[in-house]
Amino acid sequence: MKNIKTEIVIIGAGMVGQSIAYQLIERKISNKITIIEKENAVGLHTSGRNSGVLHAGLYYKPGSLKAKVSVKGSKRLKNWIIDNKLSINSCGKIIVPTETHLDKQLDVLAERGIKNGAKVEYLDEKSLYEILPQAKSASGRALWSPNTAVVNPKQVINHLKSQLELKGVKFKMGHKISKVNKFKSELVFEDNSKLSFDYLFNCSGLQSDRLAHKFEIGLDYILLPFKGLYWKIKDKSPISISTNLYPVPDLAFPFLGVHFTPSADSKPVITIGPTATPAWGRENYNLFDGLEPLMAFKNISILASQYIQNKGGFQKYVNEQAFQSFQPFLVKAAKKLIPSLKPEFIEPSNKVGIRAQLFNLKDSKLIDDFLCINGLNSTHVLNAISPAFTASFELADLIIDRSEIF
Numbered sequence: 001m002k003n004i005k006t007e008i009v010i011i012g013a014g015m016v017g018q019s020i021a022y023q024l025i026e027r028k029i030s031n032k033i034t035i036i037e038k039e040n041a042v043g044l045h046t047s048g049r050n051s052g053v054l055h056a057g058l059y060y061k062p063g064s065l066k067a068k069v070s071v072k073g074s075k076r077l078k079n080w081i082i083d084n085k086l087s088i089n090s091c092g093k094i095i096v097p098t099e100t101h102l103d104k105q106l107d108v109l110a111e112r113g114i115k116n117g118a119k120v121e122y123l124d125e126k127s128l129y130e131i132l133p134q135a136k137s138a139s140g141r142a143l144w145s146p147n148t149a150v151v152n153p154k155q156v157i158n159h160l161k162s163q164l165e166l167k168g169v170k171f172k173m174g175h176k177i178s179k180v181n182k183f184k185s186e187l188v189f190e191d192n193s194k195l196s197f198d199y200l201f202n203c204s205g206l207q208s209d210r211l212a213h214k215f216e217i218g219l220d221y222i223l224l225p226f227k228g229l230y231w232k233i234k235d236k237s238p239i240s241i242s243t244n245l246y247p248v249p250d251l252a253f254p255f256l257g258v259h260f261t262p263s264a265d266s267k268p269v270i271t272i273g274p275t276a277t278p279a280w281g282r283e284n285y286n287l288f289d290g291l292e293p294l295m296a297f298k299n300i301s302i303l304a305s306q307y308i309q310n311k312g313g314f315q316k317y318v319n320e321q322a323f324q325s326f327q328p329f330l331v332k333a334a335k336k337l338i339p340s341l342k343p344e345f346i347e348p349s350n351k352v353g354i355r356a357q358l359f360n361l362k363d364s365k366l367i368d369d370f371l372c373i374n375g376l377n378s379t380h381v382l383n384a385i386s387p388a389f390t391a392s393f394e395l396a397d398l399i400i401d402r403s404e405i406f
């Protein structure tokens, strides 16, 4: 790459980075935008490896950034997907308590959903069985979210890239940053070429804290990666699921629990997952690829200390979720939703995602909300965890509005 100058540089061509570019153009703020991506294709990390669920906004604490952007964001992305004739399965979602004491959490979720502007209904046992005859609710009650949908995340992210290219956004693929010169607003690449910018958005997902640290931003935060493995229901199994089926989550912990998701294909594939087990590297999708032993060791010690102190319900997480990458533990969790599920009905799916979960070193807490920090001529998007894919268009507007670009 030759030395270039651009108004806006966005690091990372994931859903968040591309959505910021999209909104900057839509809002006529800038059309001189360069997106730097270290990979040669888009969707190789979280935005191409997620469940593809457009969440309807039930889970999030009113007042949080997630609550602010999820309902509108989901509607905007859904409309864009429909306008662009991409795949969508508008199959809704059911949430069931897997233990009787979790029944009251349905009321918390329903109340949050209504406050956030989401549509939500209660189901009794009869109506639950009419929709999902094989599902079980420990208390007999369930929640129905009619506006939850499922899309094909790889198709969405690739289509958005082609639309942005038509609007003049320059994608520099396969470019690795070797140095940041924040006072000169300049990036230096491994081939020694330079790019200077007026404003930078750091949207580098699983690497966002590392890049932010180069700008001396967010030094109290590090990313703890959690791996999400998926299984799928075999073609000829007797299990039939026509809608998303989720357990009531532990609201003290930012994971939704193993769930069933029908894909957006014309003949939907039902996946079970994702699990949420500590990963041995930020990009450790396969056994040995992307191993980061030092990082893993540091993370395991952080998690161990959380476990000992049982901060944020950590012991419950370890007892219930940390081992779900092993099939018997996954089946045990999935059977709470579909009791007739048997190990022989499922097989591993090749889908694996890693969650970019941020941890605050100062107060030893997992961060549950999105976090954006402004630096000199830059905004750093940290913790773009779920539902950042769903909310991406609205989240992009919020990031732009809170940046110092104007």
Ligand SMILES: Cc1cc2nc3c(=O)[nH]c(=O)nc-3n(C[C@H](O)[C@H](O)[C@H](O)COP(=O)(O)OP(=O)(O)OC[C@H]3O[C@@H](n4cnc5c(N)ncnc54)[C@H](O)[C@@H]3O)c2cc1C
Residues within 6 Å of the ligand: 011, 012, 013, 014, 015, 016, 017, 036, 037, 038, 039, 042, 043, 044, 045, 046, 047, 048, 049, 050, 051, 052, 053, 054, 055, 175, 176, 177, 203, 204, 205, 206, 207, 208, 211, 228, 274, 352, 353, 354, 355, 356, 384, 385, 386, 387, 388, 389, 390, 391
């Ligand atoms: C298992 C799993 C399931 C999920 N399911 C859902 C769901 O159903 N619905 C939902 O709304 N959300 C879901 N999420 C969350 C959602 O996928 C993410 O919130 C979203 O994709 C984050 O997008 P992003 O652009 O921040 O990150 P990414 O998609 O990871 O993009 C970051 C990009 O930055 C690039 N990059 C990194 N470092 C550099 C660098 N130094 N230079 C240049 N480029 C760099 C990477 O290569 C990557 O392409 C899920 C997440 C996981 C892990």
